[in-house]
Amino acid sequence: MSLSIGQVAERTGLSVHALRFYEQEGVFVDPVRRGPGGRRVYSQDDVDWLTVCIILRTSGMPLPALRRYADLVREGAGNEEERLALMREHQERVTGQIGRLTQCLDLIGFKVGVYEDLLDEARPAVEPGRPRPSDGGAAPASTPGTSA
Amino acid sequence: MSLSIGQVAERTGLSVHALRFYEQEGVFVDPVRRGPGGRRVYSQDDVDWLTVCIILRTSGMPLPALRRYADLVREGAGNEEERLALMREHQERVTGQIGRLTQCLDLIGFKVGVYEDLLDEARPAVEPGRPRPSDGGAAPASTPGTSA
DNA sequence: GCTTGACCTAGAGCCGACTCCAGCTCCTAG
DNA sequence: CTAGGAGCTGGAGTCGGCTCTAGGTCAAGC
Structure with missing residues (x-):
């Protein structure tokens, strides 16, 4: 075909x-x-x-x-070692990249959480008895750049 | 500082x-x-x-x-919705990317496997009683481009 | 007083991976 | 017979994200 x-x-x-x-x-x-x-x-x-x-x-x-x-x-045929090496190298790069992205995703998820908390803390009139999302979530010392 | x-x-x-x-x-x-x-x-x-x-x-x-x-x-302050939206959008892009990479990793891992099998099938003199890695692993119909 | 080294600006250059363009050849349908 | 559409080639242009260059300022050390 x-x-x-x-x-x-x-x-x-x-x-x-x-x-x-x-x-x-x-x-x-x-x-x-x-x-x-x-x-x-x-x-x-x-x-x-x-x-x-x-x-x-x-x-x-x-x-x-x-x-x-x-x-x-x-x-x-005959160069399979090299093909394998090439593929393995790429495999490592990709797993590395996935790892990096997953780490980044942590911060991103954290930021998303911060803004979500911020927003649904501000919007609904606060019910007195409801436990507020514990404070300090916006900028724990361990997490950089949370001031924004 | x-x-x-x-x-x-x-x-x-x-x-x-x-x-x-x-x-x-x-x-x-x-x-x-x-x-x-x-x-x-x-x-x-x-x-x-x-x-x-x-x-x-x-x-x-x-x-x-x-x-x-x-x-x-x-x-x-005051534009947190938009910040949240921006972050969420990015979050989705990143999870999407991770997903895509993970899929790709499948094929790559498969290829690596094929070459590994190929090589350690060719190198050690085959012991008679040892079950050979079942054939067809190099090009199952479901996996494209395995001819290389 | 001269060199060295870190810094400054504005702007050019580079790299990867396409993407697009000009100007051409074909073939087919009206 | 001509207009449209798909394809051809070689080469230029684009985009994102830096990276580098040229030409200059300034302070410290020899």
Whole structure:
């Protein structure tokens, strides 16, 4: 089954520009075939490969690394150690990134909490018996920058 | 306590360039004070604020949003809803991002697994009685792009 | 008095990853 | 036969977020 660049763009979500750009950057494992009039013809394999590429890109793999990976695959069997190394390296970067984001999420959640408390403390007339959210939540010493 | 730009750079990890750039971009809540000779003088509050900024930036908040947030804080009390909205929006972006990365990590982990299997299947001389890791692991129909 | 080093400003440059443009070729339908 | 649409190429432009340069001020130390 073969697809035009437009069709591939449609089903991968990449733009036709990006597809040509990727090709030029050596991201494809085998050269994209050409049909009559020099038009690009993509196979299902190409699309599958692109799917992988998209996932790697989405997770922050830079284009040069993607190209490197494509190079290795193009070379064929025998370089699996290097492919593995590349993947592992990326894996670590991604887990690291997730870790970092999760930490950030802590502060963000804290801030959200502070503003929520602030707002539903200010709005409903305070019921006398109801235990107020314990004070100091806005700026505990351990949490920086809570003054805002 | 007051710090020079160099000292702030040192303890935040930002470059002096970045600090001046952030200032120019309106990221600071109050204008950075100036000492003799027009030199910037930072307070602990400035550093605390920067710490928050760094966390927000690290988690992918774009500078314009950061500036917006600073604007709100500068305005003072009364716009907490908007601050909350801003934070919540960011919170969602970050959780979304974590989700996406975690998904990607699936494929990456899968790939790593494939290469590991491939390698320790090829290297140690196969012991006759040992059950080989069941075949087909390299390209199950459900997992795209496993041909590489 | 000269160098060194930290700082200042305004503005240019860079990097990654596209995105868009000009000017062309085809093919198909009206 | 001509207008539209999809595709082609090479190269320029964009955007975000810094990073660096040039040219200058100032204070301290030799």
